[in-house]
Amino acid sequence: MENLFYFYLFAAFIFGLIVGSFLNVVIYRLPRGKSVASPAFSFCPSCGQKIKWYDNIPVLSYLILKGRCRHCGNRIGLRYPFVEILTGIASVAALWKTGLSIDYIFVFLFLALMIAITFIDIDFKIIPDEINFIGAVSGLIYSFFRTDFSWIDALIGAAVGAGFLFGIAYFYLKFRGIEGLGMGDVKMMAFVGTYIGWFGSLFTIFFGSLLGAVVGILGAYLSKSEDKGRFEIPFGPFLAFASVIYLFFGETIKSWYFGG
Template sequence: MWNSLILLFWFIIGAIFGSFANVLIYRPMAGLKLTEPRFSICPNCGATIRWYDNVPILSYLVLRGRCRDCGAKISIRYPIIEITYALSFLLNHAIFPMDLAIVLDIIFTVSVPAIFIDLRKMLLPDYTWICTLVASIYANLYHFSDYWLLDIIGAVVALTILLLLKMRYKDGIGAGDLFLLPTFAYACGFVYMPFLLLFSSLLGIIFGAVKKSKVIPFGPAIISVGYVLVFLRYLLK
């Protein structure tokens, strides 16, 4: 019973963070500052969303996916993101010790918005690699201390490969990728680093084909593959 309540708590926390992630996704793509406007507004009529209409998941269901003021449809993306975060937090805390679960929560929280923003704007927010690196330093030092040097070597190798590629394809590698790839290489560890390079490259090509763009969105591929590999590292340790 107690364990079920704890998992319910993390499900709710995940939904709340999912609501926050929606802000991180929508505002940059709409050309707004993260801090302005202070409260959430309807993209259609500009009305301030009331606090009781801003409850993750539930408000969307109660309002039947429409703005209370103007009746405009609310994107289904909002509840999907909130449910995804809720389930992710629930899964992390059902499987891992508290500290590793929180590390994964942090990485997931800052990763999903970056995927949306990079696919749309070809920009990677700095908070993604910074938060991922800080959380991973804790996890690696406390849970994988025997591999600390190999983890650093893996990050350096990944960065070196990316720098060589940037010298060859100057416009093909973004500045954000130079921070993101070694960060996830460090997070997932030396053993998983080759898989990060291989599968993120393949996934990036797929993203590029779907977008029909000559510029490959490498960031979302790094994040998607990197998170899975970090999850596997924690699971199989």
């Protein structure tokens, strides 16, 4: 039985690699306003040539081609296999947490969307509405399959997460006169709240803000820019990381906070 579970973990990793390959398409096309579905084939970002199936095997093809396009020879970013491997690990982590159940589907979807949000926000400092919408709807649907979490909890979590972050953004803009947070972050917290509830949302905002502040201070200090006060970093990746921490260790965190 134990050997069978390890086989499932291996299968989950391979499945994650495949999903990671698709996430690379999403990360590249969605923020550029391109269709994720059309064209259905992958193409080289440099020369636009169609990538054959045997050159599109996750990680393996990258290693065989030594990170270069077969047609033009231009280098393909290391991020592509990194996203694939990271998604493979996320798939294994989801299965390890949930076992072979319907929970795996939703937990892995949450992690996959967080990966997409992270890399899109790093590159473009935006979080596409399409991702937040899919995440929020999936979280609400998931609540009907859970025994520890109702659809009311999901809605309250979305309201608290989005509402609290919107309040921070509003007062930051009002008193400092500059936009400190984008509405993409607010909508993201509505999505996150449908999965981890009101307490998880507050933890995500607090812990994500703490991480962001530390990285921001270090980045501003190390930045060569003359206007260090205007050093900007995307907030989405920190919210994503904090939400994943709570997704896996939420019960422990909540128990510790309330003195359990």
